[in-house]
Amino acid sequence: MSNQIFFDFGNSRVKAWLCRHGEVLSRFNIPHQMAMEELIPALPADFKKAVDFIGVASVLDDDSNNAFARVAFMTWAVSPQWANSQKEFAGVYNGYADPRLLGVDRWVNVIAVSDRPCCCVVSCGTALAIDFVADRRHCGGFILPGYTMQLNALIHGTKRVRPDEGKTIELAPGVSTTEAVHRGIVIGLVGAVEKAISDFEKAEGRACSLVLTGGEAGKLGPHLSVSHDIIPELLLVGLQRYFGCAMST
Incomplete structure (x- = not known):
């Protein structure tokens, strides 16, 4: 090629x-x-x-x-x-009972981090997807509304919550509606990620590395107490590997 x-x-x-x-x-x-x-x-x-x-x-x-x-x-x-989700790819195993139902974006991200012994990969996009990989086996995950989806839900689902465009630089309690909304969404997402990792590490009995990807990763990363890598285009890394076109390293 x-x-x-x-x-x-x-x-x-x-x-x-x-x-x-x-x-x-x-x-x-x-x-x-x-x-x-x-x-x-x-x-x-x-x-x-x-x-x-x-x-x-x-x-x-x-x-x-x-x-x-x-x-x-x-x-x-x-x-x-x-690319399609499948039961197994190059020794990486899908954790879903019906492997076809795992979103292909999540599956390709799993492939991208599968060389790490124990890893949590968090895709921060329209939805926040949290997936765990241990010894090249997908161990399941969580899906919840992402930052923008939660913000839109508050705007469209309430009569008076109308936050301005905000930049979350700290997670102290907000002293305006704008601060309370933006900081509240971020603290909820950060809490979900840290709780999921903590529980998984206890179940596995070992440390779990963390990789963030997706357009909203920069909103979460600064507030996580867990060390992590941010790889914005992780899915494309995994897609190269999926199709066997990645460079040998």
């Missing part, structure tokens, strides 16, 4: 890497609010050159995925290959 493109279609953003022999040549990251026919013109020029392979992880519906497959073939004359 020479050039490859890897796409991560999330609920609210689309990210992509243009790679050659595992090396990332160019990156693309925008809010996902456009029709698939509008996506290709929005790509940087480097992405529109000839490629040999297109790998995709998508949580979108079938209509959107089929539309992308059509425009991708029209643009590159290459049919995209789709």
